Amino acid sequence: MAKKPITSRGGRFFKLAGMTASVAGQYAGQRARRLIGREQDEQARSESYGKMADQIAGTLGELKGAVMKVGQIASQTQDFLPKEFSDALQRLQKEAPPMPFEVITAQVEQELGKPIHELFEYLQEEPYAAASxxxxxxxxxHDGTDVIVKVQYPGVDDSCDSDLKQLRMALRLGGLLxxxxxxxxxxxxxxxxRLKEELDYDNEARNIHLFRDFHKDDSGVLIPAVIDSHSTRRVLTLELVEGDHISQVSPERYSQDTINQIGHRIFVTMADQLFRYQCIHGxxxxxxxxxRPDGTIILYDFGCVKKLKPEIVKAYRKALVAALEEDYQALDRHLIDLxxxxxxxxxxxxxxxxxxxDILIRPFDGHQxxxxxDSEIHKDVAAKTSTVFQxxxxxxxxxxxxxxxxxxxxxxWMLKRLGVQAAFRSELEKYLADAG
Known part of the structure; x- marks a missing residue:
């Protein structure tokens, strides 16, 4: 039985305020112990952080919306929060319990202005996916077209600003930023x-049209089309384009050559968006x-798209060139520009x-x-994070x-999970030269 969702702004505020008070109290206790000379050892501090992290992650997962999305972003940004919080927030990438079906159908009917049976031949009760x-x-x-219907949780857009203020306060009072x-x-x-854009499904529809145009000549990249007649600011209907989740890419159905081809497409798609279109899937x-076993990749969810300033892409390109050439004085200048x-x-x-x-260059170090x-770049990065304090x-x-x-x-992480074996150095150099 799905837990009754908290959709009112007041309900969300009090839930977040309670979390904030608890986290602030725990942090105050830590500080008091330090002030009277009872300094916590590293393990005790880590356990304390872990307890706070679990509480924050649990609350964000329950409330969904803006705060859950920030948690997902934070989990991927190592210089944003302590490691214990990044680890706990990783769960938010996987854990998104569904909303009750009656909440979903009410939202669809309100947005599209008709009863469900007039809009669709059927709308499946079991969620295809649940997200933040x-x-x-x-x-x-009714014309027989199979589709997926993306429905925004009620109250999420109205409470975005309040949610963000409360989350920021919790992180600040917990001494975590x-x-x-x-x-x-x-x-x-x-x-x-970015969240305001992502909460606007009209904006996502425009992004999909844009990215379908970017990749229109690449038969190996598929992006589902928008069904405009069944889409609004809070409901987005797309053609159903299915493929295998990364967990289903197995040696029985995908040869190593196919996996390498997929890896190449992933790299080229990413580099095209960064250097050619200066607009990235965020x-x-x-x-x-x-x-798909023929090497096709399918891209979903264009709510978070970042249009990049040309000067940022230029500084990023120059920093990469300097790093490849081991010109560290130039790298320092370009990082300032960035x-x-x-x-x-x-x-x-x-x-x-x-x-x-030397750590980050490995996938591009030579032409083999x-x-x-087998990559352990992430482990080596984690092992060196203490050096940033100097x-x-x-x-x-x-x-x-x-x-x-x-x-x-x-x-x-996708290239690692897929087990791609590929040499991208020549490809990268071509993009860096073209961008110049």
Missing amino acids: IGQVHRARL KMPKESVDQLFAEIRE DPHAGNFAY GARVENKPAIDEAYYAMWR PYDFA YLDYFKPPVESIFIDRMIAGHY
């Missing part, structure tokens, strides 16, 4: 802007991709840049195929490019 701000159901139009106030302001402003987790490095600080030790370059299945005041989260980093991280 909406739920997807399979259906069929690891960045200056100015960067926090920029980050939450950027997240709010939510690249496994649930938004599907695959907004990732504080301009009035002295130059960074080149050995520090070299350390990170790189086996993503330059903590030198760097700031580059808000303009946070979605680029998120896109790259999401694609890395």
Whole structure:
């Protein structure tokens, strides 16, 4: 039996306020212990963080909406929150319990202005998928077209601003935000802007038309078409285009050559969006991709799309070129242009840049195929995160490019889970040269 959802702004506010008070109390207790000389050891501090993280993740998962989406973003952004919180928030990528069907049908009828039986031959009660701000159901139009219907949870858009304020307060009072106030302001402003776009299904429909145009000449990339007659700001109906979830890509049905072909398509699609179109799919987790044994990839969910400023793409390209060429003075300058490095600080030790370059360059280091299945880049990055403290005041989260980093991280995990073996160095150099 599905739990009755909290859809009113007041109900959401009090739920989040209770979470905030609890987290703030736990943090105050930590500080008090430190002040009287009872410093927690690392394990005790980690356990305390873990307890707070579980409470926040549980509340966000129950409320869905803006706060759950922020949790998903935070889980992929290591410099946003302590590791314990990133780990706990990873659950929000998988755990999205469905809304009751009567809530969904009421929302559809209110938005489309007709009873369900007039709109569809059938609307399946079992959700096709459940996510942070909406739920997807399979259906069929009266002309026989199989479709999926994406329905926004009631009250989510009205409570977006209030939710974000409460979540930010909880993170601040819990002593959890690891960045200056100015960067926090920029980050939450950027997240709010993206969420407002994502809560507008008319905007998503426009994004789908745009990306279908981007990839219209690539027969190996499919994007479902919008059914405009059955779509509004809070309901989006798309043609049904099915493929295998990444967990279904098995050796019995997918040869290594096919997996490598899929990996190549993933890389080219990502690079095209970044360097050619300067407009990226900003939510690249496994649930938004599907695959077919002929090597086709299918892209879903275009609510979170980030249009990039040309100067950001240019600085990003120059930083990549400098890193590839091991020109660390140039890399330092380009990171300042990108907004990732504080301009009035002295130059960074080149050995520090070299350390990170040697870890992150591996898939592009030479022209031999790189086996993503065996990749431990994420482990090596985690092992070196403590080194960032020596330059903590030198760097700031580059808000303009946070979605680029998120896109790259999401694609890395897909290539790893698929077990792609591919050499992308020549391809990358071509994009960097073309972008220049």
